[in-house]
Amino acid sequence: MEPILSARDVSFAYDNYEEKQLPPIVLDDISLDIQPGEFVAVLGHNGSGKSTLAKHFNAILLPTAGTVYVNGINTKEEDRLYDIRQSAGMVFQNPDNQLVATIVEEDVAFALENLGVPPEEIRRRVDESLKAVGMYEYREHSPHQLSGGQKQRVAIAGIIAMRPKCIVLDEPTAMLDPQGRKEVLQTIRQLGGQFGITVVLITHYMDEAAQSGRVVVVDNGKVILDGPPRQVFSHVELLKSVGLDVPQATELAWLLRQDGYNLPDDILFEEECVQAIEKLLEEHHVSH
Amino acid sequence: MLKDITIGQYFPGHSVLHRLDPRMKILLTIGYIVMLFTVSNPLGLGVGILFLIFAYAISKIPPKMITKSLKPVIPIIIFTTLLNMFFVKGDPLVDWWIFHISRQGLLTAVVMTIRIICLIAGTSLLTYTTSPITLTDGLERLMKPLKKIHFPVHELSMMMTIALRFIPTLIEETDKIMNAQKARGADLESGGVIQRAKALVPILIPLFVSAFRRADELALAMECRCYRGDVGRTRMKQLHYSWQDGVAAAVTVLCIGMVVVVNIFAPVVF
Numbered sequence: 258m259e260p261i262l263s264a265r266d267v268s269f270a271y272d273n274y275e276e277k278q279l280p281p282i283v284l285d286d287i288s289l290d291i292q293p294g295e296f297v298a299v300l301g302h303n304g305s306g307k308s309t310l311a312k313h314f315n316a317i318l319l320p321t322a323g324t325v326y327v328n329g330i331n332t333k334e335e336d337r338l339y340d341i342r343q344s345a346g347m348v349f350q351n352p353d354n355q356l357v358a359t360i361v362e363e364d365v366a367f368a369l370e371n372l373g374v375p376p377e378e379i380r381r382r383v384d385e386s387l388k389a390v391g392m393y394e395y396r397e398h399s400p401h402q403l404s405g406g407q408k409q410r411v412a413i414a415g416i417i418a419m420r421p422k423c424i425v426l427d428e429p430t431a432m433l434d435p436q437g438r439k440e441v442l443q444t445i446r447q448l449g450g451q452f453g454i455t456v457v458l459i460t461h462y463m464d465e466a467a468q469s470g471r472v473v474v475v476d477n478g479k480v481i482l483d484g485p486p487r488q489v490f491s492h493v494e495l496l497k498s499v500g501l502d503v504p505q506a507t508e509l510a511w512l513l514r515q516d517g518y519n520l521p522d523d524i525l526f527e528e529e530c531v532q533a534i535e536k537l538l539e540e541h542h543v544s545h
Numbered sequence: 546m547l548k549d550i551t552i553g554q555y556f557p558g559h560s561v562l563h564r565l566d567p568r569m570k571i572l573l574t575i576g577y578i579v580m581l582f583t584v585s586n587p588l589g590l591g592v593g594i595l596f597l598i599f600a601y602a603i604s605k606i607p608p609k610m611i612t613k614s615l616k617p618v619i620p621i622i623i624f625t626t627l628l629n630m631f632f633v634k635g636d637p638l639v640d641w642w643i644f645h646i647s648r649q650g651l652l653t654a655v656v657m658t659i660r661i662i663c664l665i666a667g668t669s670l671l672t673y674t675t676s677p678i679t680l681t682d683g684l685e686r687l688m689k690p691l692k693k694i695h696f697p698v699h700e701l702s703m704m705m706t707i708a709l710r711f712i713p714t715l716i717e718e719t720d721k722i723m724n725a726q727k728a729r730g731a732d733l734e735s736g737g738v739i740q741r742a743k744a745l746v747p748i749l750i751p752l753f754v755s756a757f758r759r760a761d762e763l764a765l766a767m768e769c770r771c772y773r774g775d776v777g778r779t780r781m782k783q784l785h786y787s788w789q790d791g792v793a794a795a796v797t798v799l800c801i802g803m804v805v806v807v808n809i810f811a812p813v814v815f
């Protein structure tokens with residue numbers, strides 16, 4: 258299958274530095290293929306280049322070297338710019354700074370209006386998207402009456418109204434309270450399940466990454482780990498060395514393993530950890 | 546404290562006036578204002594006043610809102626009244642020391658006052674019955690022909706929309722910054738004018754910095770949603786004139802017609 262997002266040997270440096278200074282390399286020879294329908298979490302500490310990478314998937318930034326393909330289109334093809342942006346929608350961190358209109362439904366309609374979709378079709382898709390994120394009852398509210406989580410869901414609705422193949426979310430839950438985080442994460446997971454949209458979720462919450470199908474760890478502009486969450490989080494030392502945490506259950510199991518207890522190294526969730534420890538205790542019991 | 550400021554003076558409701566097409570309301574308001582300033586006869590002025598009372602009655606806007614909308618312009622009303630009263634020459638009524646009031650002066654003053662009151666009350670009715678965003682929409686569509694002479698109609702209306710969207714956000718933020726500075730011991734409420742103006746600096750600077758950051762992020766989000774000015778842009782909500790707009794137009798035109806007839810055939814009084 259052809260990947261929906263594909264970065265081939267991508268390097269990037271911001272060129273707004275003073276001339277004599279060599280601009281620091283933010284992305285360093287990244288190659289990454291994301292297949293249709295995947296739910297990929299991207300992890301990395303602050304300044305590791307996650308947002309910069311995300312902006313390449315939307316032709317906001319163009320690689321200094323290498324190529325990025327979105328839905329098979331090279332992002333350097335200027336006349337396909339709007340095809341690219343329609344294929345890969347983007348949601349940002351601050352829910353306040355990405356809503357344009359003063360009424361929820363008008364905001365959801367914004368992208369479709371820009372694309373020149375006929376009015377009746379806009380209406381249909383706006384209602385559909387608002388229902389999909391569970392914000393239909395709020396369609397006539399003004400954004401500042403909504404909670405952070407609700408605003409973020411409206412922003413997501415504004416993107417899925419474009420019917421994108423893929424959606425890139427840049428730390429969408431970083432500014433939300435636990436309740437809002439839960440709502441938004443649930444909506445994101447639904448995107449993949451119900452609508453078959455490919456999801457790229459940039460996050461620094463390990464529990465969010467644990468729920469994904471594939472975790473990509475970025476450090477200093479390089480992909481250092483890429484694989485299913487169980488496999489990636491089993492590299493506890495490596496993750497800690499680049500300033501990242503692992504899910505709490507994984508960490509507990511790891512600490513116990515360090516002390517010589519025989520626990521599996523691919524524990525992700527609390528229940529698994531509890532079961533493994535129970536099993537260990539039973540074995541311990543039997544042997545005495 | 547800042548949250549009490551309401552932007553625009555929209556009074557949500559379901560009256561006929563609320564439901565009229567914003568373009569029609571804007572046009573009719575302009576027509577009404579022109580009429581106000583061309584009447585030359587008490588009869589015509591009376592028609593204008595009655596029209597306004599009638600409009601307020603069907604809009605179900607509480608009449609005390611008229612006084613509220615007039616409050617900020619009271620100084621202007623008093624100023625023009627005094628100016629007209631003392632400086633219009635004519636048959637003297639009062640002639641004492643430096644005060645000369647003529648009959649014509651008094652009449653002009655009274656008429657001018659009524660005109661200004663009707664003007665403010667009339668335009669307020671427009672903003673009371675039309676939400677700011679609908680008003681912006683109506684203006685954009687009315688001014689569309691100006692695009693031919695490269696007047697940035699769409700850009701202005703987009704700016705207006707974004708301003709309306711961000712005013713509550715920025716007000717909230719100002720409140721937060723003020724509290725943060727107060728917590729650090731900033732004194733915002735005492736001292737003279739200069740001192741108070743100086744005390745505003747530590748509030749305005751963070752506010753500006755944050756506003757620029759917001760603008761940056763918003764521009765990025767708009768780009769991601771394929772914004773490219775009004776090239777090939779459609780709108781979800783279309784404006785349609787209904788029969789009610791027709792009736793409103795007919796009533797207003799009838800009124801203006803009456804005033805024109807009165808102007809032509811009745812004696813010119815002012």
Ligand SMILES: Nc1ncnc2c1ncn2[C@@H]1O[C@H](COP(=O)(O)OP(=O)(O)O)[C@@H](O)[C@H]1O
Nearest residue numbers: 271273283301302303304305306307308309310
């Ligand atoms: N607009 C910009 N101009 C110059 N340098 C930037 C810009 N945006 C980010 N950077 C730099 O690029 C690096 C990666 O940033 P970013 O992609 O935002 O990281 P992340 O999202 O992982 O925190 C950082 O060192 C940052 O300082």
Ligand SMILES: [Mg+2]
Nearest residue numbers: 307308427428
């Ligand atoms: Mg970032």
